[in-house]
Amino acid sequence: MMSNVSQPQTDASQSLPADAAWDGFTRSLWSHTAPPSEFYPAAPNTLNVEVAIVGAGFAGLSAAITLLERGVGVAVLESRQPGFGASGRNGGQVNPFTKHEPDALRAMFGEQVGQGIVDLTISSGDRVFDLIRRHSIDCDPVRTGFLQGTDKPAGAVTLRRRCEAWARAGAKATWLDADAIRQYSGSAQFRCGWLLGSGGTVHPLKYVRGLARVVTSLGGAIHGDSPALTLQANGGRWTITTPLGVVNARRVILATNAYTTDLWPGLRQTVVPLYSLQVATNPLASDVGAQILAGGQSMTDALRLVHYFRRDAEGRFVIGERGPFRDIPHESDTHRVIGVARKMYPALASVEFPYRWSGKVAMTTDHMPHFHRLAPGLSAILGFNGRGVAMATTLGQVLAVACLDDTAVPTQFPVTPMHPIRMHSLNMVGVAAMIAYYRVLDQIA
Numbered sequence: 001m002m003s004n005v006s007q008p009q010t011d012a013s014q015s016l017p018a019d020a021a022w023d024g025f026t027r028s029l030w031s032h033t034a035p036p037s038e039f040y041p042a043a044p045n046t047l048n049v050e051v052a053i054v055g056a057g058f059a060g061l062s063a064a065i066t067l068l069e070r071g072v073g074v075a076v077l078e079s080r081q082p083g084f085g086a087s088g089r090n091g092g093q094v095n096p097f098t099k100h101e102p103d104a105l106r107a108m109f110g111e112q113v114g115q116g117i118v119d120l121t122i123s124s125g126d127r128v129f130d131l132i133r134r135h136s137i138d139c140d141p142v143r144t145g146f147l148q149g150t151d152k153p154a155g156a157v158t159l160r161r162r163c164e165a166w167a168r169a170g171a172k173a174t175w176l177d178a179d180a181i182r183q184y185s186g187s188a189q190f191r192c193g194w195l196l197g198s199g200g201t202v203h204p205l206k207y208v209r210g211l212a213r214v215v216t217s218l219g220g221a222i223h224g225d226s227p228a229l230t231l232q233a234n235g236g237r238w239t240i241t242t243p244l245g246v247v248n249a250r251r252v253i254l255a256t257n258a259y260t261t262d263l264w265p266g267l268r269q270t271v272v273p274l275y276s277l278q279v280a281t282n283p284l285a286s287d288v289g290a291q292i293l294a295g296g297q298s299m300t301d302a303l304r305l306v307h308y309f310r311r312d313a314e315g316r317f318v319i320g321e322r323g324p325f326r327d328i329p330h331e332s333d334t335h336r337v338i339g340v341a342r343k344m345y346p347a348l349a350s351v352e353f354p355y356r357w358s359g360k361v362a363m364t365t366d367h368m369p370h371f372h373r374l375a376p377g378l379s380a381i382l383g384f385n386g387r388g389v390a391m392a393t394t395l396g397q398v399l400a401v402a403c404l405d406d407t408a409v410p411t412q413f414p415v416t417p418m419h420p421i422r423m424h425s426l427n428m429v430g431v432a433a434m435i436a437y438y439r440v441l442d443q444i445a
């Protein structure tokens with residue numbers, strides 16, 4: 001039942017050909033502050049396994065852990081190394097809420113499934129921190145909550161409604177007036193906001209590498225440098241080709257999010273991959289840092305093109321926003337977001353931001369993650385809309401079992417048909433224009 005298990009090696013120097021995408025990954029703050037990684041060798045000539053998972057991010061690895069805990073043999077195939085995609089580069093904010101509020105989710109998906117999504121969302125922070133605790137994953141977890149603040153009257157109305165809606169649904173949501181948001185954030189910019197107590201932060205690369213270690217400790221195989229090149233049904237099984245050979249599996253789960261290739265026709269076109277860029281300071285001097293998110297919360301503003309920010313375990317300030325379409329942001333790409341940081345926190349006026357990096361988020365047209373059954377024995381979980389630390393972990397965990405049985409109907413999350421976005425490449429141009437338009441609206445407001 002189990003695959004030929006390969007243990008990771010500890011010499012990361014054997015790793016990969018350098019290119020812009022890999023360079024972009026290694027420049028992140030997280031790559032600089034995580035210990036050297038295990039190196040996961042490529043898939044061998046022939047591998048037979050019960051379930052093959054394509055993509056070693058939060059979704060694929062948490063699905064693998066769930067299946068292994070049930071005694072199902074798993075091999076995870078990753079183009080590069082675990083965490084190479086968004087999971088190793090994100091803001092590390094554990095934000096357990098969705099764009100749609102609970103009433104809207106029930107209206108969109110019906111009472112039972114809508115309520116299922118609400119419950120999953122509310123529990124998604126617990127699932128992350130429970131996994132970390134249960135498997136002693138060393139990833140700097142801080143669970144003091146997620147904050148969202150606004151300086152605009154219209155934003156105040158939206159946030160008040162959001163806070164009340166999630167509180168009614170059972171989340172630990174608290175409204176913050178001007179004094180309270182100032183105390184939590186350390187910024188005088190915000191007029192009000194809300195605190196979601198179940199949120200927090202992790203070091204995302206340490207977290208995703210920790211999940212990979214759990215997979216191998218449970219007897220699963222992870223193969224880095226193993227892009228799945230083709231995928232074919234083969235007499236009740238699936239055959240995946242990789243550069244070195246073939247993987248035969250009874251079932252396949254695609255967990256490739258914004259890094260989805262053309263492996264399965266149309267799947268790449270179901271998401272719009274947008275870049276998000278981040279910058280970070282060195283550890284702040286105590287007089288500068290004392291007032292800035294001193295409680296360790298993660299935070300965003302409430303603009304259309306949101307800014308997300310936090311401190312890390314050594315006291316650096318990290319902030320991100322929607323970025324240009326490139327793997328390595330130019331220095332000039334970072335001026336605007338650094339300006340936003342310094343406006344919120346004048347104490348950062350002369351502080352440098354030596355780290356800059358970016359990664360791809362997968363947006364969907366309905367702003368929801370998607371679970372597709374693409375063919376018998378073949379499923380896909382993707383589309384986390386920039387909120388995957390909690391949700392990709394959660395859906396990987398919850399939907400893995402549904403991937404074992406094509407007739408199983410999950411009660412907590414909808415199975416939806418795959419809808420490629422029409423004229424996807426043209427739409428990418430439209431998206432770039434829309435981002436520019438939203439930026440103007442945010443500036444006017």
Ligand SMILES: Cc1cc2nc3c(=O)[nH]c(=O)nc-3n(C[C@H](O)[C@H](O)[C@H](O)COP(=O)(O)OP(=O)(O)OC[C@H]3O[C@@H](n4cnc5c(N)ncnc54)[C@H](O)[C@@H]3O)c2cc1C
Pocket residue numbers: 054055056057058059060077078079080081082083084085086087088089090091092093094095226227228229255256257258259260261263276277278308320358359360361381382384385386387388389390391392
């Ligand atoms: C800059 C940035 C900041 C973000 N900040 C936050 C945040 O603070 N909080 C939050 O909740 N979310 C955040 N997100 C979103 C979050 O990171 C993602 O939603 C989440 O990591 C998605 O996980 P995943 O496992 O689905 O995909 P990924 O982590 O992207 O993993 C997909 C993997 O599939 C691999 N792959 C693709 N095709 C193939 C193939 N053919 N064969 C083999 N492997 C393949 C890729 O190499 C990749 O490693 C952010 C994202 C970015 C980019």
